[in-house]
Amino acid sequence: MTNTKLTIAANGDAVTTTIEEIHSDILIQVLCHLDGQSLASASCATSQLRFVSSHPDLWRHLCLSTWPSLYHARILPLVSSSPRRFFSDAFPFPASFSLGNDNDLPNELISAVDLYHRGIPIFSCVVETDTSSAWFRASPFLIDAQLEGSDISHEDLTLSWIVIDPSKGRAVNLSSRRAMEVRKRPWCVGETVARFTTVMDGWAAGPVVMWWKGSGDVMEVGLTVEDVDGVCVSGMEGLRVVKAAMEAERKGKKGEKEAKEMYLEYLKMKRTREERRNKRERWGDMTFMVIVITIFLAFVYLFIFR
Incomplete structure (x- = not known):
């Protein structure tokens, strides 16, 4: 000793x-x-x-x-009941995982959301979501929360979004803590969108925060799950991702740095797939035009020389 x-x-x-x-x-x-x-x-x-x-x-x-x-209270x-296990679930970032089947998906999720300004908690809320309905599982995966904030900028803002399966007592924090990406929407004056996304094996899960310049108040926060093309997945697919993230191993203290690197890699992969898709669409359009022109010329030839 x-x-x-x-x-x-x-x-x-x-x-x-x-x-x-x-x-x-x-x-x-x-x-x-x-x-x-x-x-x-x-x-x-x-x-x-x-x-x-x-x-x-x-x-x-x-x-x-x-x-x-x-x-x-919930x-x-x-x-x-097990505070050390809960902390071990909720504090580190989830590591890589593989999706399981649709069996034993959570019928309810509890979201514990905390907003921080320069590391100090300024607002908290809890959202209880029934995930057992056919409507939820067939619709795009989205859990909304309403937060209130003071006049803060995204540089000073950190966010935690812990998703809890109350039936099993498992939890996972799907927020990147600091914003991975901040953009202003050109079609909506003064609206800013910040993504607190965690990327896991091609899946991008995490809260999206929207607020408006002038008021400084956080207006909307929503938890989404997107695929490698940036498309929001269904509730069923989102539950599979959340369940796999809860059961996955956790990263060490370098998790936040790795999370940023994985998000940049995700954006690069998404752009590459989009460029390939656009290229295929252009080739498809050109092929269609060639076929149409060929058919038109064939009809003209038959009409003139019949």
């Missing part, structure tokens, strides 16, 4: 002690100020810290301080 010695000044005298000699309640109060990665690192330092850092109250505090929306029991 490793003993980590601490030197504490008391009445001008230096007193040396070890982590093992500090009461666990004091350590818990200190560890409450750490983030998830620091807490996980501290647990590897000594056996005492490993024991204390596994305390459920620490991880529950970490979950609730990171995502205030989790105080919701979510809090799920967090409290």
Whole structure:
């Protein structure tokens, strides 16, 4: 067992002690100020810290301080039952996965949405969605949330969108935290769209935020799932993607950087496919025109020389 010695000044005298000699309640109060990665690192330092850092109250505090929306009556029991597992599900980015079949898809999803300005939570909401209906599964996958914000720019805005399957207690954060792409719509004056997209194996899932210049208020936030062509998939297909993301492994601390790289690769792949599709359409149009002209000339020839 490793003993980590601490030197504490008391009445001008230096007193040396070890982590093992500090009461666990004091350590818990200190560890409450750490983030998830620091807490996980501290647990590897000594056996005492490993024991204390596994305390459920620490991880529950970490979950609730990171995502205030989790105080919701339907979510809090799920967090409290296994807070460390919930944090491990919701904090890291999901890794690669393969889609399963349509069996055992979630019949309900709970979305815990938190909006931050310079790292400080400014608004939270919870959206409960019935995903069992034929209407939802046949329509384009879209979950709407209404948020309110102050006069903020996208550079200062971060967003968390945790999707929870209440029947299994699994969760996944589908937001990229910071905006992957920000665009102004030319046909709507003053409207700005920011995408907080996470790309996984050719699927792009995540919230889209729209707000208007002048008011500064976030008007609409919607969670969507798109395929490699940028087309919003059906509710059934979206549920398959969400379920696979929940069950996928999680990335380490480089997840945010990798998420940006994967999104840029996704945009490149989407442009390449669009160029190929446009090229095929142009060739198809040219072939059609050649056929029409050939048929026309054939009729002219038959009419003149019959």
